[in-house]
Amino acid sequence: MRIALDAMGGDHAPGPIVAGAVEAVHDQPGLTVVLVGDRDRIEAELAKAPQADLDRLPIVHASQVVGMEEKPVEALRKKRDNSISKCWGLMATGDVKAVVSAGNTGAMVGSALFNNKMFLPGVRRPGIAAIFPSHQGPIVLIDVGANMNAKAEDLYQYGVMGSIYAETILGVSEPKIGLLNVGTEDDKGTDLTKSTRAIYQKSPLAHRFIGNVEGRDIYEGHAHVVVCEGFVGNVLLKAGEGAVDFLFATLKQEMARLMSVVPAESGQAMASGLSALKSRFEYQEFGGAPLLGIRGACIICHGASGDRAIKNAIRVASTMADDKLNALIVEQIAAGHIAES
């Protein structure tokens, strides 16, 4: 398995990105991670890891980087030798089976969407899936920002693709699909939600479609796949991050106050409990968001990703490619339904 990693993408690249790749190839014997980016800087990072298996960490030089805040379309046009486009180039030629980047999300998606030869047969528009925690374990929210003009047919295909992801990667059998809406009644929502609902109900997925779900239902976990348009999903994903940060910042203040009134060892137990808890809410564990509907596998990581997040993203990317997830997507999109398992 060969995977291309955008070594220059991320708030702290290339340090933690290269470190994550070193750990990933150490953990997975058959894996090669192609490090794409500035050769000198990547070599400097590799030199810090004398245990690294350099044979499985080849470098492909790219002289340019798309900045995290740059306008994607413009940057991709002006910087022809950027690391993201080069990763996709390796995928287009079949040199790698997956692409992983913690860089500019717009540029990652833009590179994939520019060339609709990268779309899987039958797929209208690729979608980004994000993993949310819930009372019942992790669930999939799709789309979180690849498509700003979703049609009902797109939202149907997101349900197909999200379900296959939930089954093959999260291990959920017969995942239930919910349509994000402002109420559970049939006639709630917009023209888009109404027509999407109609498509699901007439489709062979009808028996797994649980209808409308509301914002709070995401965390209940009754739907394993929650379908929404990219604008809403993106806002939700980022608001969720903001809420967790805000809550833990407030908790930390409260803890500081408690620390002064409880014995030291209790304080330490609390602090370590809190930190263990926070990790359950962090994107690091989930390893990033897959872009579904393209040839090959693609994982988009959070800009702040550390080495653990990158290592996990590489693991998920190689599983996605291994599991023939795309073959299932093509088959079930063509059949217009998810086959009974």
Add this chain to the structure above:
Amino acid sequence: MRIALDAMGGDHAPGPIVAGAVEAVHDQPGLTVVLVGDRDRIEAELAKAPQADLDRLPIVHASQVVGMEEKPVEALRKKRDNSISKCWGLMATGDVKAVVSAGNTGAMVGSALFNNKMFLPGVRRPGIAAIFPSHQGPIVLIDVGANMNAKAEDLYQYGVMGSIYAETILGVSEPKIGLLNVGTEDDKGTDLTKSTRAIYQKSPLAHRFIGNVEGRDIYEGHAHVVVCEGFVGNVLLKAGEGAVDFLFATLKQEMARLMSVVPAESGQAMASGLSALKSRFEYQEFGGAPLLGIRGACIICHGASGDRAIKNAIRVASTMADDKLNALIVEQIAAGHIAES
């Protein structure tokens, strides 16, 4: 000040609803709360509060109730003598200056929107404002569900109305306005966000408009008023509730584990700290969401509202009516801008 309270609206009505009214009139000398609903059941609740000042708690009988899960439009048509419509009737005749309900939100909004004579002059569509916590204190998110087909002009008016609410009720001077979007760059988002942005930039509000804000920025608090379409706002509001519930449920499990390893008094300190913290995130403190853009004041409370939430909602409703908030809205919508303060 006379306020109509839907005594039958809410998951646990009429008990905590009537109790909240009793507390509210006790706290505010000049206040009369008209209790609208089933006379016998309201009287039974009032009998449990012998200290209640019954002169300021008159009852207006309504024989029917719109259920929390009923389809609003249908219910309003079939149940002519329902408590929500009767509350609005009291407002239409000028008998009360405000309406408060923890009942069916769709019916509350529907009753107001059915009759556009209830709209303030110049207001295109009323919007529901919700109060979110942030690192900088409470902020206003508008609209959270009154309008499922918002136009750019609606989102502009929501900024005007939300700002006046932030100034007069939350005490924020010169509130900054942000447009909820999927990125901060100018060209991000949908046709709606692009045209909304253009209106703000050409408007006299331009100096307070900070442009696009993302989901996580809501909790940062740099924008005091965050404007979005009703679908997105509604999903965000409910997802925020779900996230807080989920997080505290997980925290509670972690606490239970910690309890067994720390001394009893530390455990108690932690438990009370946690419960104080949770209250900072609860809707009870904010007293509900105002429907802005209508004649009179209207507060829509959470279905699970207890007496404290109802008391707070009544307080906010009477402040809104007192503060001549609506006169400001009419004036500034007519002027097309918020006057310099």
